Amino acid sequence: MNAKLFELMIFECQKIINDNQRYLTELDSKIGDADHGNNLNRGFQSIYELSSEISQMSPSAALKKTGMTLVMKVGGASGPLYGSFFMGMAKHIKNDSIILEHLPAMLWGGIEDVQKRGKSEAGQKTMLDTLIPAAKQLENEIEQGSCNKDIIENVIKAAEVGCESTKTMKALKGRASYLGERSIGHIDPGAMSSLLLIKAICNSIDVKNE
Numbered sequence: 001m002n003a004k005l006f007e008l009m010i011f012e013c014q015k016i017i018n019d020n021q022r023y024l025t026e027l028d029s030k031i032g033d034a035d036h037g038n039n040l041n042r043g044f045q046s047i048y049e050l051s052s053e054i055s056q057m058s059p060s061a062a063l064k065k066t067g068m069t070l071v072m073k074v075g076g077a078s079g080p081l082y083g084s085f086f087m088g089m090a091k092h093i094k095n096d097s098i099i100l101e102h103l104p105a106m107l108w109g110g111i112e113d114v115q116k117r118g119k120s121e122a123g124q125k126t127m128l129d130t131l132i133p134a135a136k137q138l139e140n141e142i143e144q145g146s147c148n149k150d151i152i153e154n155v156i157k158a159a160e161v162g163c164e165s166t167k168t169m170k171a172l173k174g175r176a177s178y179l180g181e182r183s184i185g186h187i188d189p190g191a192m193s194s195l196l197l198i199k200a201i202c203n204s205i206d207v208k209n210e
């Protein structure tokens with residue numbers, strides 16, 4: 001992965017979180033404490049400020065630094081969880097390079113660390129309900145030998161469906177779980193931020209291939 005692409009990905013992630021900061025906080029106001037947008041924006045702003053440094057690092061060091069910055073700057077439940085996700089991906093990089101065929105293993109590594117830290121799994125109305133379907137779809141598309149355009153389109157679709165599915169779920173983890181049945185009917189803010197980040201990363205790849 002080249003430095004320019006890494007920098008573009010950071011830019012797109014920071015932009016999408018910044019553009020949706022209020023929306024994420026609004027979602028969190030329904031079933032949490034109205035800070036998810038602000039929390040994540042603080043984290044991605046810091047990563048953006050470090051982007052020229054991060055983009056010069058090896059892929060595993062860059063992902064590790066991204067994860068550590070999120071842990072330090074985001075706070076709340078989502079900081080350590082997103083931190084675990086990026087650091088978990090870093091641990092599963094092969095030969096310190098990122099190629100398409102290794103991406104599912106990296107994503108599963110990140111997801112596994114989120115699950116360990118959060119003691120959580122799919123179906124509990126969290127970020128995992130976006131991340132897991134997206135990783136499954138990516139794995140399927142690669143197995144089928146799909147072209148980049150189809151991979152991107154179908155991974156985004158799977159993430160959208162996953163995120164939307166949290167609306168009818170009852171929250172079993174995090175602050176939203178205190179609401180019990182009253183958490184039903186609202187999209188989970190972390191599932192939405194994961195969808196936005198997946199879209200941002202896919203957009204950077206799209207731009208690069210044009």
Ligand code: ADP
Pocket residue numbers: 028032033035036039040075076077078079081114117118119120125126127128173174175188189190191
């Ligand atoms: P806090 O709940 O501490 O205010 P945030 O508002 O930043 O933290 O993040 C809330 C999001 O974190 C939730 O919407 C959910 O997606 C995610 N989350 C919370 N607890 C867990 C968990 N145990 N496992 C996975 N994700 C979780």
Ligand code: MG
Pocket residue numbers: 028032033034035036076175
């Ligand atoms: Mg919150």
